Amino acid sequence: MKKTIMATGNLGYIGSIMAPVLIESGYEVVGYDAGYYEDCYLIEAKQALKKQIKKDARDVTPEDLEGVECVIHLAGLSNDPLGEFHPSLTENINFKATVRLAECAKKAGVKRFLYASSQSVYGVSDTSKDVDENGAVNPITAYAKSKWRSECELKKLCSDDFVITCLRPATAYGASPNLRMDIVFNGFMGNVWTKRPIEIKSDGTPWRPMSHIRDITAAFMACIEAPAELIRNQVFNVGTADNNYTVRQLAEAARRCDPDAKLTFTGEHTDPRSYRVTSAKILTVLKDYYKPQWDIEKGAADLMNFFKEAKFDLDTFDGYKCTRLKALKKRIADGTLDDNLRVK
Numbered sequence: 001m002k003k004t005i006m007a008t009g010n011l012g013y014i015g016s017i018m019a020p021v022l023i024e025s026g027y028e029v030v031g032y033d034a035g036y037y038e039d040c041y042l043i044e045a046k047q048a049l050k051k052q053i054k055k056d057a058r059d060v061t062p063e064d065l066e067g068v069e070c071v072i073h074l075a076g077l078s079n080d081p082l083g084e085f086h087p088s089l090t091e092n093i094n095f096k097a098t099v100r101l102a103e104c105a106k107k108a109g110v111k112r113f114l115y116a117s118s119q120s121v122y123g124v125s126d127t128s129k130d131v132d133e134n135g136a137v138n139p140i141t142a143y144a145k146s147k148w149r150s151e152c153e154l155k156k157l158c159s160d161d162f163v164i165t166c167l168r169p170a171t172a173y174g175a176s177p178n179l180r181m182d183i184v185f186n187g188f189m190g191n192v193w194t195k196r197p198i199e200i201k202s203d204g205t206p207w208r209p210m211s212h213i214r215d216i217t218a219a220f221m222a223c224i225e226a227p228a229e230l231i232r233n234q235v236f237n238v239g240t241a242d243n244n245y246t247v248r249q250l251a252e253a254a255r256r257c258d259p260d261a262k263l264t265f266t267g268e269h270t271d272p273r274s275y276r277v278t279s280a281k282i283l284t285v286l287k288d289y290y291k292p293q294w295d296i297e298k299g300a301a302d303l304m305n306f307f308k309e310a311k312f313d314l315d316t317f318d319g320y321k322c323t324r325l326k327a328l329k330k331r332i333a334d335g336t337l338d339d340n341l342r343v344k
């Protein structure tokens with residue numbers, strides 16, 4: 001019998017790729033999403049789901065999880081600017097609702113709970129070594145704190161029958177029907193496609209670990225398929241053997257897609273972050289299950305094809321659809337979301 005997977009956040013940037021891949025791989029998928037960015041799709045992308053639950057994660061009940069074997073929890077406020085927009089909401093949605101969801105899942109007899117944490121928990125600025133899962137955490141922003149607190153509480157719920165695994169993806173990149181351009185490499189590629197210069201507000205030397213959204217999807221699938229003893233109460237960085245890029249390397253990879261693209265470095269450092277991360281653990285422990293396929297060059301080519309298909313232009317780039325904070329502010333202004341990000 002097909003396993004039933006609940007994917008929360010299935011209508012977001014990563015979820016819009018992950019849910020169809022899970023379905024193609026033979027799983028039945030129940031989507032759970034409040035639909036904050038439903039009107040942000042750049043191309044049509046229907047998901048052949050078993051069921052779509054349109055509901056706020058803060059309101060989940062055990063009944064929502066009946067018949068589900070594994071939960072992949074992606075839903076949440078997905079970056080630092082959203083977190084700072086309203087820190088207490090980030091706490092409620094990213095932390096409290098995550099714990100509530102896991103408690104409901106445990107009650108409903110779900111076997112596995114796979115949590116999308118983030119490498120922002122490291123908050124590191126030391127590039128002398130690649131940080132692994134045992135590296136010290138130093139969550140600085142409301143977003144990073146919510147991810148770290150969730151990991152800590154989830155661990156307490158882990159048991160023989162209820163396997164919890166926390167995955168920490170690097171910053172994502174790549175094409176998705178519900179594209180985000182508020183993440184570094186996609187933003188550079190958008191500049192190239194729309195013939196705008198890529199302006200780097202540094203000398204380009206800071207390091208940024210990166211992970212393609214289809215490799216992130218593959219990592220979650222690996223955790224569905226691997227024996228429980230390999231993943232129980234484990235934390236995995238998600239990336240590749242070669243996932244650390246400098247901002248300069250990212251910008252140059254983008255520029256290689258168009259020989260006329262302009263690239264400037266202002267030399268000022270407005271963002272102190274620079275960090276390198278190793279994904280050696282997932283690549284060894286889950287080597288029979290997780291085989292990443294993507295690198296920046298391949299992701300760049302795929303994005304160019306997507307921009308063409310989606311007729312991506314400057315208006316779309318500068319509008320609300322591809323920037324999460326703008327999308328939420330627009331919905332609040334339109335009156336379709338209240339100040340607590342409840343759908344009206």
Ligand SMILES: NC(=O)c1ccc[n+]([C@@H]2O[C@H](COP(=O)([O-])OP(=O)(O)OC[C@H]3O[C@@H](n4cnc5c(N)ncnc54)[C@H](O)[C@@H]3O)[C@@H](O)[C@H]2O)c1
Pocket residue numbers: 008009010011012013014015032033034035036037055056057058073074075076077078079093116117118119168169170171172173180183324
């Ligand atoms: N994109 C990245 O670079 C990256 C990197 C590491 C970790 N992550 C994590 O992966 C997850 C997915 O990221 P993404 O880029 O797809 O984000 P996204 O913002 O595109 O999607 C998040 C989805 O969650 C839903 N959601 C938000 N709050 C909700 C609530 N209260 N109730 C129900 N649904 C709600 C939204 O409607 C949206 O569809 C997030 O948890 C994010 O923190 C993302």
